[in-house]
Amino acid sequence: MIDRLTRMQLMIFGVVTVLTVGAISLFYLHLPAAVGIGTYHVNANFVTGGGIYENANVTYRGVTVGRVDRVGLAPDGVVARMQLNSSTAIPDNVTATVKSVSAVGEQYIDLIPPESPSTDKLRNGATIDQQNTRVGQDIAGMLHEADTLVSSIENSRLQDLLRETFKAFNGSGPELARLIESSRLLIDEANASSGETTQLIDQAGPFLEAQMRSGDSIRSLADGLARFTGEVNKADPQLRTTLKTVPGATEAANTAFSGIRPTFPVLAANLANFGRIGVIYSKSLEQALVIFPALMAALNTVAGGVPVDEGGKLDFKVDLGDAPPCLTGFLPPTQTRSPADLTLRDLPTDMYCKTAQNDPAVVRGARNYPCQEFPGKRAPTIQLCRDPNGYIPVGTNPWRGPPVPYGTPIEDGRNILPPNKFPMIPPQVDPDPGPPVVQLPPGVEPGPGPAPHRAAVRPDASGSGSPGSGARAGSRPGCTFAGRGTTSGQRSRDRHLRSAQWGLR
Numbered sequence: 001m002i003d004r005l006t007r008m009q010l011m012i013f014g015v016v017t018v019l020t021v022g023a024i025s026l027f028y029l030h031l032p033a034a035v036g037i038g039t040y041h042v043n044a045n046f047v048t049g050g051g052i053y054e055n056a057n058v059t060y061r062g063v064t065v066g067r068v069d070r071v072g073l074a075p076d077g078v079v080a081r082m083q084l085n086s087s088t089a090i091p092d093n094v095t096a097t098v099k100s101v102s103a104v105g106e107q108y109i110d111l112i113p114p115e116s117p118s119t120d121k122l123r124n125g126a127t128i129d130q131q132n133t134r135v136g137q138d139i140a141g142m143l144h145e146a147d148t149l150v151s152s153i154e155n156s157r158l159q160d161l162l163r164e165t166f167k168a169f170n171g172s173g174p175e176l177a178r179l180i181e182s183s184r185l186l187i188d189e190a191n192a193s194s195g196e197t198t199q200l201i202d203q204a205g206p207f208l209e210a211q212m213r214s215g216d217s218i219r220s221l222a223d224g225l226a227r228f229t230g231e232v233n234k235a236d237p238q239l240r241t242t243l244k245t246v247p248g249a250t251e252a253a254n255t256a257f258s259g260i261r262p263t264f265p266v267l268a269a270n271l272a273n274f275g276r277i278g279v280i281y282s283k284s285l286e287q288a289l290v291i292f293p294a295l296m297a298a299l300n301t302v303a304g305g306v307p308v309d310e311g312g313k314l315d316f317k318v319d320l321g322d323a324p325p326c327l328t329g330f331l332p333p334t335q336t337r338s339p340a341d342l343t344l345r346d347l348p349t350d351m352y353c354k355t356a357q358n359d360p361a362v363v364r365g366a367r368n369y370p371c372q373e374f375p376g377k378r379a380p381t382i383q384l385c386r387d388p389n390g391y392i393p394v395g396t397n398p399w400r401g402p403p404v405p406y407g408t409p410i411e412d413g414r415n416i417l418p419p420n421k422f423p424m425i426p427p428q429v430d431p432d433p434g435p436p437v438v439q440l441p442p443g444v445e446p447g448p449g450p451a452p453h454r455a456a457v458r459p460d461a462s463g464s465g466s467p468g469s470g471a472r473a474g475s476r477p478g479c480t481f482a483g484r485g486t487t488s489g490q491r492s493r494d495r496h497l498r499s500a501q502w503g504l505r
Contacts, residue, residue, distance in 0.1 A: 040124035041233060042082045043067065049078045050098035050107060050135035058082050058110040060090055068109060082109065082121070091117040097134040107136075278373050302365055327362040328394055328403040329354030353387060354394040356406060361397050 002010075048050075049071065058066040066084035073079070084090065094111040101108060153161070169176065190197045211218065232239065260267070278285065330351050352366035353359075358377060371377040371385035379391040395403030404414045 023484065031314075038068070038086050039083050040086055041130065042120075042126045043086055044080045044082060044096040044128040044133055045074060045130045046078045046080060046096075046098065046133050046135055046137055047130060050138070051100070051279045052078075052080055052098050052107050053138070055233065057086060058111065059108060060094070060111040061113070063088075065090070065111070078108065079290065090122045091118045092122050093118040093132070094122075094128070095132050095134060096128050097136060099136045100139050100215075150172050227366060261374075283372060302350070323360040323363070324399070326353035326355060326359075326365070326397050332402070353397075355397045355403075356393045357391065359393075361399060367393070369392055 032320055033277075034104055051066060052071055054068055054071055056068040057226055058068060065088045066082050069083040070081040071078065072081075073126050080096075090111060091113055096114050097110050097112055098107055099110050100106060122162075143260055149156070257264075268295050331347075353362040354367065355361060366380035368378050369380055371379055371382075373382075377385060377390060379385045379387075393406065395405045398404060402414075404412075
């Protein structure tokens with residue numbers, strides 16, 4: 001028979017056992033959830049499993065809200081059935097992402113709400129479509145690549161790398177802290193621009209593929225870099241000597257720059273203007289660079305003179321008044337000084353031929369300079385090139401007198417030349433008498449002319465018959481001119497006749 005004390009102990013032990021089993025079932029074994037009490041099921045469609053497994057955790061905002069009940073195949077991917085707690089309200093537009101807790105695995109599903117969560121909640125039997133699911137990076141593949149990389153490095157070289165890395169970063173704790181802090185700020189900015197960052201990462205794929213295709217070239221470059229660093233190691237004494245001289249050279253450079261600092265802005269502005277001029281006249285500079293080699297070759301050929309058929313051949317010709325000289329745009333004759341006056345005086349800076357651009361005088365003058373900024377336009381200055389009105393001529397180029405504006409009527413008194421270009425012709429006389437011709441009066445017989453094979457006597461020579469006078473046997477007294485023998489009376493009549501023909505009597 002059990003006494004009262006033993007009975008009480010057994011009752012207390014039984015109550016504690018029931019409470020313990022109940023607590024374990026509720027809080028550790030999740031027995032109600034196992035039998036479907038207080039839970040509901042949601043399916044998530046993934047393109048691939050991503051290493052997810054049954055009984056993996058399901059989190060929402062970093063808090064565990066359920067577990068993966070089952071993982072199975074679907075016609076278009078993988079379906080993960082999640083058992084979620086009914087006590088947690090989850091929006092129906094969340095994104096289900098397969099993530100990894102650590103580098104050794106332990107995948108789980110993280111339910112990430114969007115920026116604007118939906119008011120509708122997930123219910124029993126709901127499905128998260130593939131467009132709202134993501135699969136994280138395959139850790140196994142990355143670990144395999146990392147293991148391959150580490151295995152490709154010899155143990156001694158790896159030790160050297162670690163030793164040199166330690167020397168490089170030893171004592172640089174504050175700098176590394178600032179670097180990490182700056183990296184955190186950079187990551188925050190990248191998160192703020194996640195769309196652009198994602199696009200940049202997506203575009204990095206083709207770039208990395210191109211680098212993989214260029215693997216041989218990169219290896220060759222690395223080999224060349226290794227040889228270069230080896231040569232640098234051999235030249236270490238010379239490099240140290242050079243580095244010792246760098247401070248002095250730097251000080252000299254600083255002194256030089258300090259000396260030119262006051263005038264450097266002016267020099268920079270002038271160089272900028274010179275650069276703009278080069279941009280404007282780039283076509284002319286290009287043409288000069290194209291012609292210059294051929295010109296130098298031609299000058300060398302001309303200077304050598306051998307062979308003869310390749311030497312320089314020049315034709316000289318004297319032209320007077322063709323085309324006529326240009327006087328319009330220059331100082332008037334009243335301001336012309338004597339050549340003996342050597343004193344200096346101020347002159348206008350815009351003296352050039354200011355006639356029409358199609359005037360035959362000085363066709364290569366300043367008024368026909370091509371405008372580089374405006375192809376097809378010509379003007380003497382850049383200001384006139386940029387002027388919408390362009391170059392406007394002053395007037396004509398008369399043989400005497402001031403210039404006359406173009407379009408002035410011929411009857412205007414400012415026109416000093418008639419249409420036939422002969423000046424000072426009375427209005428009663430034929431404006432174009434033709435070339436002057438010496439004619440004899442009516443009834444006068446022409447003379448016999450000069451004797452054969454003998455030169456004619458000059459018109460101003462006398463007819464006395466003295467030596468050198470030009471008198472000839474059998475000729476009339478007087479002188480001969482242009483094949484006709486004339487007396488002094490005849491010469492007088494000829495002068496009167498010519499005067500009548502020209503209308504000058």
